[in-house]
Amino acid sequence: MAVQTLIEAVRSTLADEMRRDERIIVLGEDVGKKGGVFLATDGLFDEFGGERVLDTPLSESLIVGASIGAAINGLRPVPEIQFADFIFPAFNQILSEAARMRYRSNNSFACPMTIRAPYGGGVHGALYHSQSVEAFFAHIPGLKVVVPSTPYDTRGLLRSAIRDEDPVLFFEHKKMYRSVRGDVPDTDYTVPLGKAKVTREGRDVTVVGYGLMAHYALEAAELLESEGVSVEVVDLRTLRPLDGTTLLESVGKTGKCVVVYEDNRFGGFGAEIAAILAEEAFDRLDGPIVRVTGPDVPGVPYNHVLEDWFMPNPDRIADAVRRLAAY
Amino acid sequence: MAVQTLIEAVRSTLADEMRRDERIIVLGEDVGKKGGVFLATDGLFDEFGGERVLDTPLSESLIVGASIGAAINGLRPVPEIQFADFIFPAFNQILSEAARMRYRSNNSFACPMTIRAPYGGGVHGALYHSQSVEAFFAHIPGLKVVVPSTPYDTRGLLRSAIRDEDPVLFFEHKKMYRSVRGDVPDTDYTVPLGKAKVTREGRDVTVVGYGLMAHYALEAAELLESEGVSVEVVDLRTLRPLDGTTLLESVGKTGKCVVVYEDNRFGGFGAEIAAILAEEAFDRLDGPIVRVTGPDVPGVPYNHVLEDWFMPNPDRIADAVRRLAAY
Amino acid sequence: MAATRTESKAATEIGAELGLARDDLLEMYRLMVVARAVDERMWILNRAGKIPFVISGQGHEGAQVAVTYGLRKAHDWMVPYYRSVASLITFGMTPREIMLAQFAKGNDPSSGGRQMPGHYGMPERQILSLSSPVATQLLHATGIALAAKIRKTDQVAMTYLGEGSSNQGDFHEGLNFAGIHRLPVVYVVENNGYAISVPMALQSAVEDIAMRAAGYNMPGVVVDGSDVLACYRAGRDAIDRARAGEGPTLIEAKVTRLTAHSSDDQHTKYRTAEEIESEKGRDALPLFRDQLRSAGLLDEESEAAILEESRKVVEDSTDWAEAQPEPDPATAQRWVYADAPPARMDDELWTGARFAGDGGPFGTLAAEED
Amino acid sequence: MAATRTESKAATEIGAELGLARDDLLEMYRLMVVARAVDERMWILNRAGKIPFVISGQGHEGAQVAVTYGLRKAHDWMVPYYRSVASLITFGMTPREIMLAQFAKGNDPSSGGRQMPGHYGMPERQILSLSSPVATQLLHATGIALAAKIRKTDQVAMTYLGEGSSNQGDFHEGLNFAGIHRLPVVYVVENNGYAISVPMALQSAVEDIAMRAAGYNMPGVVVDGSDVLACYRAGRDAIDRARAGEGPTLIEAKVTRLTAHSSDDQHTKYRTAEEIESEKGRDALPLFRDQLRSAGLLDEESEAAILEESRKVVEDSTDWAEAQPEPDPATAQRWVYADAPPARMDDELWTGARFAGDGGPFGTLAAEED
Numbered sequence A, B: 001m002a003v004q005t006l007i008e009a010v011r012s013t014l015a016d017e018m019r020r021d022e023r024i025i026v027l028g029e030d031v032g033k034k035g036g037v038f039l040a041t042d043g044l045f046d047e048f049g050g051e052r053v054l055d056t057p058l059s060e061s062l063i064v065g066a067s068i069g070a071a072i073n074g075l076r077p078v079p080e081i082q083f084a085d086f087i088f089p090a091f092n093q094i095l096s097e098a099a100r101m102r103y104r105s106n107n108s109f110a111c112p113m114t115i116r117a118p119y120g121g122g123v124h125g126a127l128y129h130s131q132s133v134e135a136f137f138a139h140i141p142g143l144k145v146v147v148p149s150t151p152y153d154t155r156g157l158l159r160s161a162i163r164d165e166d167p168v169l170f171f172e173h174k175k176m177y178r179s180v181r182g183d184v185p186d187t188d189y190t191v192p193l194g195k196a197k198v199t200r201e202g203r204d205v206t207v208v209g210y211g212l213m214a215h216y217a218l219e220a221a222e223l224l225e226s227e228g229v230s231v232e233v234v235d236l237r238t239l240r241p242l243d244g245t246t247l248l249e250s251v252g253k254t255g256k257c258v259v260v261y262e263d264n265r266f267g268g269f270g271a272e273i274a275a276i277l278a279e280e281a282f283d284r285l286d287g288p289i290v291r292v293t294g295p296d297v298p299g300v301p302y303n304h305v306l307e308d309w310f311m312p313n314p315d316r317i318a319d320a321v322r323r324l325a326a327y
Numbered sequence C, D: 001m002a003a004t005r006t007e008s009k010a011a012t013e014i015g016a017e018l019g020l021a022r023d024d025l026l027e028m029y030r031l032m033v034v035a036r037a038v039d040e041r042m043w044i045l046n047r048a049g050k051i052p053f054v055i056s057g058q059g060h061e062g063a064q065v066a067v068t069y070g071l072r073k074a075h076d077w078m079v080p081y082y083r084s085v086a087s088l089i090t091f092g093m094t095p096r097e098i099m100l101a102q103f104a105k106g107n108d109p110s111s112g113g114r115q116m117p118g119h120y121g122m123p124e125r126q127i128l129s130l131s132s133p134v135a136t137q138l139l140h141a142t143g144i145a146l147a148a149k150i151r152k153t154d155q156v157a158m159t160y161l162g163e164g165s166s167n168q169g170d171f172h173e174g175l176n177f178a179g180i181h182r183l184p185v186v187y188v189v190e191n192n193g194y195a196i197s198v199p200m201a202l203q204s205a206v207e208d209i210a211m212r213a214a215g216y217n218m219p220g221v222v223v224d225g226s227d228v229l230a231c232y233r234a235g236r237d238a239i240d241r242a243r244a245g246e247g248p249t250l251i252e253a254k255v256t257r258l259t260a261h262s263s264d265d266q267h268t269k270y271r272t273a274e275e276i277e278s279e280k281g282r283d284a285l286p287l288f289r290d291q292l293r294s295a296g297l298l299d300e301e302s303e304a305a306i307l308e309e310s311r312k313v314v315e316d317s318t319d320w321a322e323a324q325p326e327p328d329p330a331t332a333q334r335w336v337y338a339d340a341p342p343a344r345m346d347d348e349l350w351t352g353a354r355f356a357g358d359g360g361p362f363g364t365l366a367a368e369e370d
């Protein structure tokens, strides 16, 4: 049992998996000698060499498109997109090709690959180094979308993603890379895709989140405990396929739900969570389904006073829960 | 007062606007001599010449990216993307550039342009000629998203879009191009962006839709009238900015809502509608918010038996409304 | 660049130089004849209202058969595009398999009736499934070649596209990467002068797409698509280079599109009657036939036999394919993933309305199946 | 291609041939000195913890000033990238305006503090706002040139990018379109040999990005970025061609990156100490200074005066910018659209929780402001 940061969990898992399965290659911008701009691939180039750890040209569509071909011809690519904000040049390859290969070929071909991308705000990254992009991908049938929030889950989920037979988007929150540490067993455990986790039990209100917001939800729950508000926290972990059972059971129990996401509010991923609850848990609801989200502006602004204005935080979550509990 | 099909409404409005404002150019694949694969630009090349009606290379990112530059330097581009399915190579230019230009420059620059794209299924187009892509764009702050359902609205909304100071996505349903006809005044009227329309008044259940589904909703309402179920139909017309007032007023009155969209269910645009209602109309809801949608498979399959399986239709809508009314 | 042509020697002589036996020459001709017959039948079926859509390769067959002929079946990879009918037949796809795609039957090996006609693919033949957005397949072929190099499989990947599609960003990104890593991939641009209605002058700043090869450190070969043996040489040389580890090649075959772009297109709107007529002179099929005739490889009899055989093949494949069962809608939700349900672990497929508790923990109403 | 250099004549002589007066030469030198001083100050501010991020252009100044010098201010268009400090100063952006971007102040003309430092833009100077995704700006410059041609404004658009960014699909699509329509646009690739840590050999199949120009029917000019007058000639010729309606040009200036990629990068991890040291020999600033000295345009005194002035300018712009007010968060939701609210016509901005009826028709609870 060792303690790792989230970035160490990513790095060590990539190394473990590459030792286990020589079909795995890592490719992307600066993933080689430099070890990635966040050092997520640090050391891999030295251990596995330039054929399995490829520095690509500055061409995201190529990174994904070539990964598709490599997967078709027997490899297990784990491409890195340097920032989630820069995944859009590859959007067509991901949506039209990787996600549809199995369905359109009636199961003749598939694209087992894990696309890693750092995402999220609160890091002075401004509009183009702070985005939460999960809503775009969680809407796409054929993709799986994972957002870990602890080093333990990161190792377990990244193993499951790499071993999965379908394309997985694996989003890592930049702010958690070094700020979040936790115990990780040295065993070859996995955390299954499609399984949410109740990270705190409570009676009054369910708070649903993922990634950094799953942590903020727990902090908000702490704040409210003293006030006698009992909060249950559900960390979704996988956005697609979604663990509807855990979600419905929790809200079925508490009757109230706050959905938290960092992305822009309108049409964000949490809207689907609210829609599911309004449709399937209606009989159990004792109050409106409340969303605490980023505002509807094109991106996280840079100056710290503007960035603070944008980011959801434990206080905002607590405020919403407080009012919903009193509803 | 003339009668036009939806495609005639598009074509005549483009011609009217180009006569009115010489800053307007139309560009895209096959929009020139051929007049577009659906003939939406037929005749424009002859009337306005090759400088204002440009056949571009097969390069969607260029079509949008050059339109951004042209808008910056004093033109009003109306690019056509031949099929909404092929808009994704331009996704980065639309999301990262066009949508953010005004915000990121603190209102120093803007991109007034209208991107037209035919969308939708039921036309034997299979996975790549049938997509509904509005959810991706309606989530993006800085874009406006319009989906007309009648020739009258098409003319009024297209005028508003072209005259708007911000980038507008204008989605036209292929199945409606020739099947939908209607009266259009010869006047220079506009239909404002951001205004929904109650296309049928009713007491029991509100059905919310747009595009082809707005028609199917009306057909379903007809079917149910004989059964004594009184259905109100809201045609959203503009998805972003959304007319929340009309939506909330209607559901506030009926207390029940069925949201209909053709796109894949999970994370589709209708999820936001359901989320808004669950959050802001909760006190008025007398039943779950029900969604009638396309299934969660990567696209509309080609063979007619498979396509029929995919497409929402008036019967499915009626079935949902019937059950909700009885709830 | 001047398009390479073979000199006016006898086909047999040239063939010999190229290592092509008389049987190879006849086989190439046969493949062209079969491809044309299958292709023409598609259009007849469309006009007869039996299939709603056709997109095919009439005018491209000479280049397709010849460039492809040097590949190793079921070892090398083919990454085709929608006009690749003759390439596919050359690589082993049968007329029956092609006709199943036209009728979109349940046992259509390309997609089980899920895709439009023209979207071919078969794993057992190492033919990759094709989508509609153009040029995306170049990156797949590039990645296949990357894997072949890393895994040392001695495979070559050949991919095909139109000249219009070579103006997509993916073309640039793919060729650059292949050039950097000297990948065993061959890019074949079938230049028929139009992207639907858009002529070369408005599509590309240069007349020869092959000129771009120099920017990616690979040979760019322009070849006359009506000269079958010149096309074979270009393909063979590129395949040899690739297999020898000498890297990728860009081949541009100047071909002609004898039909409208597709059954949805009226090309008279942007092509003159004269042009459409004169373009028939660039059809490789009669030209190659004449070559084989004057080389004494074909006579009235053998020619008639080939035609008769191809007619039979087309009859058989059409009737057989048409008689196959439609896909079963009950299977339509399958294969979104290998193992998981389409969107939620607790999912059934909801094409219709999902109610409070339908299939969920708080059931109050029963779901109706639709 | 061999990089064009100016011969070893006296700077004045060459200048005369190029139509550059002595004052022009001195002005170009002054612009380089000021740009370098401003640039160095950014890094000092970053190390001092006053600004969290720096990305800038040390080593690029000679090429940037010289290529840009021939543009018409407030008439032509500049579409910059994040290293364009010297280009921007040459085109009229003041050190104060640049420093406001570093401190991301409320009155920062580039973005009002909304974007990271390095994302410049000013409408009054016809400098287009820049984003982070690389190469997108090429298409904007191309569209600006298209509008200039259609509107007959006699404008030229000049855009800049790194060699790594030239491997994006947008590069291909933009240059092809500009070549087809002979647009008045100049593409300047500042090739410093690295895309962050990725060296040329892994970025591009060819050594000279300019080789790709031939594929777009435009001249591709390789120029030594440490030779200021050669860069001026390349820029001037391209601008003249563009304005004369002769079409676009691709200029590739071989420059050096004297710093790490950005303040977040440790380049020692992928560059040897020797390389970092020897690259200083390719710095245009001392080389041009020596040229002007030996041409008798600079002496101890005038040189010191220029340095002193630039020092003053940097002091002034830094102190002034630092003292400016932060942006007002109350303005943060503004300018998503010209007229409409951010997402809904009935919208307030909801950064926090929205409840049944908050601001809506069925109010039961009052909204708390957060």
Ligand SMILES: Cc1ncc(C[n+]2csc(CCOP(=O)(O)OP(=O)(O)O)c2C)c(N)n1
Pocket: B029, B058, B060, B082, B086, B089, C083, C132, C133, C134, C161, C162, C163, C164, C165, C166, C192, C194, C195, C196, C261
């Ligand atoms: C990304 C994308 N945009 C548009 C289309 C629509 N489309 C299909 S084929 C075609 C023209 C292709 O021309 P070319 O590449 O020359 O091939 P050809 O059909 O002439 O053989 C177009 C525009 C598409 N399939 N994909």
Ligand SMILES: Cc1ncc(C[n+]2csc(CCOP(=O)(O)OP(=O)(O)O)c2C)c(N)n1
Pocket: A029, A058, A060, A082, A086, A089, D083, D132, D133, D134, D161, D162, D163, D164, D165, D166, D192, D194, D195, D196, D261
């Ligand atoms: C589409 C995209 N992908 C990745 C990045 C991250 N990134 C920023 S600069 C850079 C390297 C650019 O190299 P080059 O174009 O040579 O310019 P240079 O920084 O060397 O001047 C990268 C990878 C980005 N900004 N945009």
Ligand SMILES: [Mg+2]
Pocket: C162, C163, C164, C190, C191, C192, C193, C194, C195, C196
């Ligand atoms: Mg073509």
Ligand SMILES: [Mg+2]
Pocket: D162, D163, D164, D190, D191, D192, D193, D194, D195, D196
């Ligand atoms: Mg560089």
